Amino acid sequence: MVKVGVVGATGYAGLELLRLLACHPGAEVTTLTSRQHVGARVDELFPHLRGVYDLRYVAPDALSACQVVFFATPHGAAMAQAPALVASGTRVIDLSADFRLHDPAIYKRWYQHDHTCPDLLAEAVYGWPERHREAIRTARVVGNPGCYPTAVQIALLPLVEAGVIDASHIIADCTSGVSGAGRTLRENLLYCETADSFHAYAVAGHRHSAEMDQELGEAAGSAVRVLFVPHLAPLIRGIHATVYVRLTDPQVNLQSLFETRYAGERFVDVLPAGGCPDTRDVRGANLCRVAVHRPAGGDTAVVLATIDNLVKGASGQAVQCFNLMFGFDECTALDAPALWP
Amino acid sequence: MVKVGVVGATGYAGLELLRLLACHPGAEVTTLTSRQHVGARVDELFPHLRGVYDLRYVAPDALSACQVVFFATPHGAAMAQAPALVASGTRVIDLSADFRLHDPAIYKRWYQHDHTCPDLLAEAVYGWPERHREAIRTARVVGNPGCYPTAVQIALLPLVEAGVIDASHIIADCTSGVSGAGRTLRENLLYCETADSFHAYAVAGHRHSAEMDQELGEAAGSAVRVLFVPHLAPLIRGIHATVYVRLTDPQVNLQSLFETRYAGERFVDVLPAGGCPDTRDVRGANLCRVAVHRPAGGDTAVVLATIDNLVKGASGQAVQCFNLMFGFDECTALDAPALWP
Amino acid sequence: MVKVGVVGATGYAGLELLRLLACHPGAEVTTLTSRQHVGARVDELFPHLRGVYDLRYVAPDALSACQVVFFATPHGAAMAQAPALVASGTRVIDLSADFRLHDPAIYKRWYQHDHTCPDLLAEAVYGWPERHREAIRTARVVGNPGCYPTAVQIALLPLVEAGVIDASHIIADCTSGVSGAGRTLRENLLYCETADSFHAYAVAGHRHSAEMDQELGEAAGSAVRVLFVPHLAPLIRGIHATVYVRLTDPQVNLQSLFETRYAGERFVDVLPAGGCPDTRDVRGANLCRVAVHRPAGGDTAVVLATIDNLVKGASGQAVQCFNLMFGFDECTALDAPALWP
């Protein structure tokens, strides 16, 4: 049993890790940390875990006894603690943004503070198994992808790898459920102000676009620029990406391109031609369902992708990385069907 | 008091007409028709109208005593009944698609049957007050705009009139609440399959795009082509349009362009620069709130527009046309603030 | 025009007052106060009010120029400010609990602090028009009923007045929408923790039961004890009360009793026998719909009552009192139909 610690197990992503790891035959969650709740039992704060976990939150110094620590924290926490953990032989899977962007300057531009461990950043692997599977297996530090980037990048990867689109004019119009904003006390996340409501936000620029540009640029071998506009919808879970690209190769068979690229991928489901994936069809599941369209045979392709932002968009993908890092079958604890309806 | 008839007052748009007209000092709803429910009292079928209306549904032949008849019906019904009504001096406001598309051939392409009264279609006025106000005043037949076109066209009108965008590459990424699908018995409109769910549909082509191309093309004075992708979100009411356009004039002051175009319009609210309209802010109100962005100062502008699909997107706009047609102040019965939260 | 001030116009009840008063021909909202937001424009904080109000929040000392001040505040605020306002001739309508309970000792028991103006409390009128209409007309201070009590008391009033039930064993099982909890930053009011969720709370005792016991005891002329259990449901608006009473008079005609008692009441709608009112049927409307059942002809009657907690359960009822106090028709600004769907 791999000894596992979770930092931030009072937020939605951290709690989702606990849900998934509870069914993992090779992982034992031994340590939960919370500065605010040291001493409290997790199932007293979160009664849905009664009968599943009876751990108490402890202070962060207990983490070094773990073989792996997941950080499900706001940015800044992981890079503060990771160097010491790694030095003591503990591997790190960071669900925050601290180890996603390779370039510390870009990190600083979007997060307004210096990266405090650029050396570790340099060796960190971006935890996107569909592209970096082998590197993840041996990584000491994994930077788990953001929720929006997971959906958008899966939607675009076959296209940029094949070089069949205008990479400077990509539009990613995305919609997220409210859990994507975290367990944060803000008026606009209250039920009354989110239910029966829909709006765009961060139109001027969103941190996740840096990640998309980096990963897709690497895959393309040249610069990629995604115009990314996020929206908030009254869903608990779910991200839907509608991606618009201008085709530069009018002959390309899009359906075949996607099916071929994702043929061996257990967690990417390419729908038959004409399909429209629904967020409900991935609720609770570690899965990206994707479909590609070319309306009226024109020069613009439309790719649709859906994930559960807390699973394939966060904690499920983190467990997928964990499985790779510790030699488990990649699907372990990740094969439950969606909760439908 | 203008005597008003409503055909289809068992659907959401028809019932919304009744809600709005109940507060209109110059309109008297005298006739409700329903083949299925002849003889039933409207407030028995719809208890929210207890104390507001005690009419019984009657057969359609009673409509000729009305000065105006609203059709809130599926397509086909209005064009079957309108000629006789108009001949008898009754004016028609059609909320369906029967009198929106000027060209019968285009109508047939999208609705799969011939238009049965092309003469009346030729004189019908498209009921978009922000563009056709004067023609509406004297129209005998008004084709009320669709819900999506209302939002998309308001978002694009200043841009196409000014000729500052590439009119052949417009993307309208839209999201609708469920009432936009009508009071239709389909599994995918059941609560359990719509709540906590989000998906695109009709990516290959949606009837409303014909209307957008027609109206915006007329406003531009040349062909306009909108790539329109609709989505369904778990909202009762609301449409949100996110429109992406490539600017051909990099010097244009977008904020000023929008504020100037809509300066005198009571039912279009241009938000201050940087704003993001929310569907909740127009819930129940006859209002389109619109905002224009230019992310990172690039060549793509993003216009956001929100309406309540049942009000400015259907019945409210129809009452706005009614006010114009019968000499009332355009705001009569339409000035209630949004229901918030 | 009556000059109106609103204290607490940043919460849901205060904003609902603004919505309703915007359509009142005899009221002019001149003053909004907020310690936190002095100087801010209300329509900047709340864009749904753009085009409706352009007031700025001011400090509380500006209220004395108003003829009436509504308090839509947490308990404690109204009793701190009311004495000075009343002394200067300003009338007060308090939506909080400060002026509801006649006995300062009972107030202290439930709210854990002394009542600071018992003299004003002694003259305050409980703002329940269906029982205290005449006293409200001349009141200087009105204590507007709580949301749950409004529904429960309307459900029980005919029964306790007629003396046909066991007044010591009444069960009021109630469900509220989330806006009833106010615009409060608590994790359990976040969208993700309220959507798709239902639970009871305050089973050991809720402050509103004191109010029910007081008002129903007065109406009965003897002690009444309501066992009140509230629940929270994923509704924005709405309260549903299911009240169970043991009948002491097996001959009573319940339907007739209710219809007779509420015959002249514009804002209480007694459904036909067998009806089940739905919260959606009163959404946004100042209305209580009520139905009375006697399952299997047994000794227990079940009364169902629904209100919109922000309208008949708060701000609408306050405007109803305002209308009585200032000589307007009781329905002024309160006759809009429900927003349905």
Next chain:
Amino acid sequence: MVKVGVVGATGYAGLELLRLLACHPGAEVTTLTSRQHVGARVDELFPHLRGVYDLRYVAPDALSACQVVFFATPHGAAMAQAPALVASGTRVIDLSADFRLHDPAIYKRWYQHDHTCPDLLAEAVYGWPERHREAIRTARVVGNPGCYPTAVQIALLPLVEAGVIDASHIIADCTSGVSGAGRTLRENLLYCETADSFHAYAVAGHRHSAEMDQELGEAAGSAVRVLFVPHLAPLIRGIHATVYVRLTDPQVNLQSLFETRYAGERFVDVLPAGGCPDTRDVRGANLCRVAVHRPAGGDTAVVLATIDNLVKGASGQAVQCFNLMFGFDECTALDAPALWP
């Protein structure tokens, strides 16, 4: 591997069976029947099952090759097919009402038609493991409890077994999510008419009360009468029962009574004193969380119970019975934590 057939695998309970059985190491779903969809692939109709099942629906005659058949059908279907299946050695777990009520006369009273196989009814076991565990192990036919009865009976069982309440005056005030109404095309189950809405129904009498009276009467050893009032709330899943009972033994220690009764039960969780279970805390889980209160130390106890109506209230409980019938650990495929949030 036990060969399993599912009749009605196009409804919510049938699909939930597929979800749960997909993770069962000892069950193989071999046969899905549907008259309407013979020949269609289940994952074409229900894309959330892509990658999980690739079965096609077949005609009912294929069921006899199964060792067990689950019926997730409207009442009437199971009793039509069960006799032949049982005769051929196939065991039956019926999620409908056909085998719940022991007395054919009571069945007829509530379902308006004769029971067509009273002999099989006589031997059928009511599939409530917490009371009939041993009988279920060897049953040929199991009548799986209804959703409401599951919650209400678990809430009441300790009290009626102990004989500490007035069994003729029990009130069960219950609220269900919309999936409890099945995948049925009715206007009042459409999103727009269920979202943001709450109402009671069937106040005059609901079929499930017969089941409660039967099971609780047997447990009590004397007649029990439950006054049951159901409500519909905008939840996809979840049942909440608030049960009011008059105590006849004022000395009883309620908390201890419940903890003792359910000490060994894996799927009943008695909350600590003062707790209020939330439907979200059992979402997707085969669990009833229950709490017992005695407000103000009075003569009335309030028991709260929550289940997921599709899991412990239907398909999960059916799998629990399956596990007992085929010698699996009772928790097999049923130990996943709740999906939260």
